[in-house]
Amino acid sequence: MLEHWEFFLPTRIRFGWGLAGQLGQSLAQWGRRVFWVGYRNGAGLEGVYEKLRGRLQEAGLLVEEFFEVSEEPDVGLVNRAAEAARSFGADLVLGVGGGSVLDTAKAVAGLARMGGRLEQYLPGQPAPCRMTDALPIVAVPTTAGTGSEVTALAVFHWQDPAGGQMPMKLTLAAEALAPKLALVDPELTVSCPPAISARGAADALGHAIEAALSRRASPMVRFLAEEAMIRIFRYLPAVLARPEDRQAREALALAATLAGIALQQAGATLAHAMAHALGALAGLPHSEAVAICTPAALRYNWAEARPVLARWASRLGLPGQEEQALAEAFLAHLERLFHQADLPTRPRLPTPATEVDWPTRLAQNAFQTTSVAIKLNPRKIDPLTLASLFQQLCR
Known part of the structure; x- marks a missing residue:
């Protein structure tokens, strides 16, 4: 754990059941021309989008809708959206959806202000541009998972069209991409089918675990991660059994936001590195890849993770007296939940x-x-060792 640390969150959070009904008045402070990013064909959110569309109209806002995002957005899509936002003369960018929508909204806001194409800003380029400014971003999550509403990160699929390069999932990280407002309304997650709720919880739990084990973890990060973890274990089964359960939905929405804050402060570690590779090369949905990789990463990091897992096992009331037994109980409990x-x-x-x-x-x-x-992982790892971990995972 760090001896010296700081904590800064540039995003204002408004949390509460039904708050999305106040969206129009929440946006007006940043201008009248709203570029709205959403899912292609609604993705089951048609009712939500229609309701919010009415709220924006009531507030007298001019809205340009870009509802083209799929489950895993790519660079080309973002470039098209950014050009549309610039042509519209957007004052701000609104994202309503899961992590793919919110990440797209962030990148669009940056490109609309900075110009250029997204690939010019991505890591891995010989001399990537720095994204130092962006239009105001308002993030409205409709899933409880990624925590993207409170991070300055955005992840995209990329493969150089010139060829000779493997497919990649790359993370755009810039302070300018932190949303000005995260409007977290748990009611918007009620329409999520059980499979999507489970995936989101797995991603949020991965964020909590990895942030708590990161070399950058602070006492604040571990506190937030632990609170997120407790809520996911306690309330995910209830959401899967009763999707309309308000208390459970509120708990998971809060957990995802807390885990997102922890991730922003401390970063991801080994499990997310493995999950991104599986997503890029094998096409696995991100949250499924996280669920697959998290137990394997914990076993690799066992000596470093054991004290944290033992404490969490005690919080969950799992059996065991010694640290080893408690940590093993936590891992078994995690695998049972998945x-x-x-x-x-x-x-x-x-x-x-x-x-x-x-x-x-x-x-x-x-x-x-x-x-x-990989550098933030609590235990060092080299490519040969990581290949061995993948070998065990792929048997």
Whole structure:
């Protein structure tokens, strides 16, 4: 744990059931021309979008809708959206959706102000541009998972069209991308089907665990991570059994936001590095990849993770007296929760998998695209060791 640390959150958070009804008046302080980013074909949020559309009209706002985001946004989509925002003359960017929508909204806000194309700002370029400014961003999450509403991070698929480069998931990180306002209305998550709720909880739990174990973890980070973890374990089963359960939905929405704050402060570690590689090369949805990789990363980091996991096991009332027994109880409890949520335990690799050295390719991808997460991992790891972890995971 760090001896010297600081905590700063540039995003104002408004949290509460039904608060989305006040969206119009919340936006007006940043201007009248709103560029609204949402899902293609509504993605089950048609009713939510229609309701919010009415609130924006009532507030006298001029709105340009860009409802083209899919589950995993790519660079080309962001560039098209940014051009549309510039042509519209947007005063601010609104994102209403899950992490892919919020990440897209952030990048659009940056490009609308800075100009250029997204690939010019991504890590891995010979001389990437710095994103130092952005239009005001308002983030309204409709899932309880990514915590993107409170981070200055955005993740995108990228493959150089010139060829010769493996597919990558790259993280754009810039202080300018922190939303001005996170409007967290748990009521908006009620329409999430159980599978989406489970995926979101797995991602948020991954954020909490990894932030708490990061080399940058502070007492504040570990406090936020622990509170998020407790809520996910206690309330995810209730949401899966009773999707309309208000108390459970509020708890998961709060957990996702707390975990997102912890992630922003301390960063992700090994599990997310592995998950990004699986997403880029094997096409796994991010949250499923996190669920697959989290137990494996905890086993690798066991000596460093054991004290934290033992404390968390005690908070959850799990059996055990000694640190080792408590930590093992936590890991078993985690795996039971993922099983109950019907989350996968092994990656589905493109076939024929035997013709590709997947472990080596995945390890190379992780080191190339998520070097910061690997450096923040509490235990050092090299490419050969990471390939061995992938080998065990892919059996």
